[in-house]
Amino acid sequence: MEEVARHAGVSVMTVSRVMNNVVGVKTSTRDVVMRSVKELGYSPNAAARSLARHGSGRVGLLYSNPSAGYLSEILVGALDEAQRSGALLVIEKCDLSLESEKAAIDRLVSGGVAGVILPAPHADSQAAIAELHEHGVIAVAVGTGRMRPDANVVRMDDFAASAEMTRYLLDLGHRRIGFVKGAVNQTVSMQRLLGFETEIRRADPPATMLVEQGNFTYRSGFQAAERMLSDREPPTAVFASNDDMAAGVMAAAHRRGLDVPGDLSVTGFDDTHIATAVWPELTTVRQPVARMAESALRIVLDESRSGRDRAKDGAPVDRLLPHELVLRASSGSAPARK
Amino acid sequence: MEEVARHAGVSVMTVSRVMNNVVGVKTSTRDVVMRSVKELGYSPNAAARSLARHGSGRVGLLYSNPSAGYLSEILVGALDEAQRSGALLVIEKCDLSLESEKAAIDRLVSGGVAGVILPAPHADSQAAIAELHEHGVIAVAVGTGRMRPDANVVRMDDFAASAEMTRYLLDLGHRRIGFVKGAVNQTVSMQRLLGFETEIRRADPPATMLVEQGNFTYRSGFQAAERMLSDREPPTAVFASNDDMAAGVMAAAHRRGLDVPGDLSVTGFDDTHIATAVWPELTTVRQPVARMAESALRIVLDESRSGRDRAKDGAPVDRLLPHELVLRASSGSAPARK
DNA sequence: CACTTTGATGTTAGCGCTATTAAAAAACGC
DNA sequence: GCGTTTTTTAATAGCGCTAACATCAAAGTG
Numbered sequence: 226m227e228e229v230a231r232h233a234g235v236s237v238m239t240v241s242r243v244m245n246n247v248v249g250v251k252t253s254t255r256d257v258v259m260r261s262v263k264e265l266g267y268s269p270n271a272a273a274r275s276l277a278r279h280g281s282g283r284v285g286l287l288y289s290n291p292s293a294g295y296l297s298e299i300l301v302g303a304l305d306e307a308q309r310s311g312a313l314l315v316i317e318k319c320d321l322s323l324e325s326e327k328a329a330i331d332r333l334v335s336g337g338v339a340g341v342i343l344p345a346p347h348a349d350s351q352a353a354i355a356e357l358h359e360h361g362v363i364a365v366a367v368g369t370g371r372m373r374p375d376a377n378v379v380r381m382d383d384f385a386a387s388a389e390m391t392r393y394l395l396d397l398g399h400r401r402i403g404f405v406k407g408a409v410n411q412t413v414s415m416q417r418l419l420g421f422e423t424e425i426r427r428a429d430p431p432a433t434m435l436v437e438q439g440n441f442t443y444r445s446g447f448q449a450a451e452r453m454l455s456d457r458e459p460p461t462a463v464f465a466s467n468d469d470m471a472a473g474v475m476a477a478a479h480r481r482g483l484d485v486p487g488d489l490s491v492t493g494f495d496d497t498h499i500a501t502a503v504w505p506e507l508t509t510v511r512q513p514v515a516r517m518a519e520s521a522l523r524i525v526l527d528e529s530r531s532g533r534d535r536a537k538d539g540a541p542v543d544r545l546l547p548h549e550l551v552l553r554a555s556s557g558s559a560p561a562r563k
Numbered sequence: 564m565e566e567v568a569r570h571a572g573v574s575v576m577t578v579s580r581v582m583n584n585v586v587g588v589k590t591s592t593r594d595v596v597m598r599s600v601k602e603l604g605y606s607p608n609a610a611a612r613s614l615a616r617h618g619s620g621r622v623g624l625l626y627s628n629p630s631a632g633y634l635s636e637i638l639v640g641a642l643d644e645a646q647r648s649g650a651l652l653v654i655e656k657c658d659l660s661l662e663s664e665k666a667a668i669d670r671l672v673s674g675g676v677a678g679v680i681l682p683a684p685h686a687d688s689q690a691a692i693a694e695l696h697e698h699g700v701i702a703v704a705v706g707t708g709r710m711r712p713d714a715n716v717v718r719m720d721d722f723a724a725s726a727e728m729t730r731y732l733l734d735l736g737h738r739r740i741g742f743v744k745g746a747v748n749q750t751v752s753m754q755r756l757l758g759f760e761t762e763i764r765r766a767d768p769p770a771t772m773l774v775e776q777g778n779f780t781y782r783s784g785f786q787a788a789e790r791m792l793s794d795r796e797p798p799t800a801v802f803a804s805n806d807d808m809a810a811g812v813m814a815a816a817h818r819r820g821l822d823v824p825g826d827l828s829v830t831g832f833d834d835t836h837i838a839t840a841v842w843p844e845l846t847t848v849r850q851p852v853a854r855m856a857e858s859a860l861r862i863v864l865d866e867s868r869s870g871r872d873r874a875k876d877g878a879p880v881d882r883l884l885p886h887e888l889v890l891r892a893s894s895g896s897a898p899a900r901k
Numbered sequence: 902c903a904c905t906t907t908g909a910t911g912t913t914a915g916c917g918c919t920a921t922t923a924a925a926a927a928a929c930g931c
Numbered sequence: 932g933c934g935t936t937t938t939t940t941a942a943t944a945g946c947g948c949t950a951a952c953a954t955c956a957a958a959g960t961g
Contacts, residue, residue: 238919
């Protein structure tokens with residue numbers, strides 16, 4: 226850094242200011258510094274930065290064992306943003322028990338993080354958020370189904386997305402549609418179900434729904450589909466609330482010799498890895514997981530730098546990221562009435 | 564740390580020594596310090612440590628986009644060990660192109676890492692290892708199929724594991740066994756095939772093999788199975804070189820109305836998340852991915868602390884970790900001859 | 902018993918960066 | 932032109948920790 230400063234003919238502090246995009250540096254000076262940085266191939270040292278910033282710039286990420294695809298996308302987003310903004314990501318693992326969650330949070334807190342990112346399913350954990358608050362640490366829930374009064378939230382509009390997908394299936398002519406619910410302890414499960422139900426109810430001509438409980442695993446999707454397809458009058462389309470379950474549904478359909486999408490349309494939710502791994506590829510809702518993680522990190526950094534915990538002031542952030550319907554090969558027009 | 568030192572009645576340096584498990588501290592002193600650490604809830608600051616250790620203790624991890632389950636296991640192992648040994652893990656993403664790989668490595672190198680962990684598929688990248696060597700950075704390949712003269716390696720015995728699985732299928736009475744090969748650019752694909760072939764050749768009574776090319780994706784497994792099962796005389800068991808492909812095989816079997824394992828036994832390799840997600844659960848080979856990552860991190864730390872790059876001295880580490888056959892519900896006795 | 906050797910601990914000086922404060926330069930009003 | 936404000940830059944003091952060296956007591960050694 227000293228080298229860069231010498232080379233650019235300024236002080237190290239000016240270089241630091243340039244690197245951090247702080248206001249109060251003449252544009253001409255900034256350009257000179259930038260050129261020197263490029264020329265000397267300088268890149269700042271994250272550890273030193275974190276140290277000097279007195280812990281600010283350290284952000285925790287709590288994870289348990291959700292669908293592996295989800296986790297790695299979260300990590301990618303968070304790591305990318307951490308790199309970009311020079312933050313240090315401290316990652317802690319825990320399982321779903323409350324004790325383990327508490328222990329992990331305590332480790333993070335004593336590690337001096339400014340804030341903690343809570344991806345699903347911890348996003349809905351009242352206990353985790355309370356624990357964080359108690360220690361004066363910023364909490365950001367990622368992928369919960371609703372806004373919260375007590376924590377910052379980054380999420381997508383699960384209700385709207387689910388409604389869109391349902392409308393899409395209705396437009397294809399399906400009038401008997403199955404829905405596989407997600408795990409009961411997550412608010413997104415409810416939102417997705419609500420979006421589905423609402424749209425089915427206002428369908429014209431009217432449509433029927435078959436709803437089965439699932440828990441976001443492949444197997445639960447498989448089992449739910451087995452039940453639906455054994456119905457006296459099976460559905461012509463099944464909308465599973467995530468991709469893993471949709472893959473399970475597809476497996477069950479194949480097992481019965483059903484063609485997808487000829488005999489049964491199958492759609493999922495999230496657009497994780499598995500959506501393009503299965504055959505035929507899955508029509509699903511793209512959830513911008515990586516960008517949600519980025520956003521969450523940004524929120525922690527901004528809040529911690531501004532020094533205020535907005536959740537405590539009663540005005541937590543509620544960032545809604547756009548989703549997108551991804552049409553692939555697993556869905557098609559309803560088969561002609563028998 | 565000062566607090567701990569005062570509380571224990573020693574100097575900060577002694578505390579540091581205790582925290583790092585350095586030799587040359589009386590056991591009695593160590594105990595006193597440990598007690599103070601516990602009492603005061605002290606935990607060392609990773610950033611400061613990394614800074615003071617002058618970059619040693621920073622380890623890079625290069626990842627692209629392998630099966631998501633594999634990645635998250637690697638991350639878990641590496642992160643766990645990083646936490647334990649106070650190392651700072653710097654994670655870089657790249658895609659499979661050589662330029663992108665080189666760019667990512669340059670970023671890591673200029674980030675001042677002591678070593679870089681290269682999980683599959685980069686473990687077999689000659690270019691990556693050469694690039695690392697050029698910059699004097701330690702390389703550890705994880706999950707390659709063979710030892711290397713130019714880099715440290717952590718791996719499992721793919722040949723032996725594959726042979727074991729094959730023997731298991733033979734013992735169940737299967738005499739016509741399909742094998743789905745892995746991606747061509749990875750050495751493990753070759754090892755697994757070799758293990759299979761070797762065992763089939765020495766089968767008594769003799770057995771026949773059907774080999775199809777795959778590339779480690781679900782879809783390639785599905786397609787390979789489609790080809791095999793269309794054979795005039797289809798196999799009674801299919802051994803896929805990873806779990807994703809095995810899941811694909813299973814889907815193809817179900818689609819044809821075949822019962823697994825009644826009509827067709829299916830086995831996989833790696834024991835990733837998907838192995839227990841599918842139905843029936845997959846018989847597979849447990850690859851200790853997390854422990855391999857841990858081990859890799861240890862190697863980087865040890866080498867960098869000892870100051871020698873053993874790969875350059877012509878004696879790179881070749882750590883072989885034990886695997887295990889995991890018998891689940893997807894495999895069974897060969898169906899009676901028609 | 903003086904004199905090295907060994908082992909356990911303390912002291913000091915940074916690691917690379919940023920916050921803070923002080924100083925200089927530029928812009929402004931009258 | 933001279934004070935006065937406002938920008939822009941420089942200097943300095945750590946952040947929490949460890950490497951390297953200094954110290955000091957206990958243990959050998961002839």
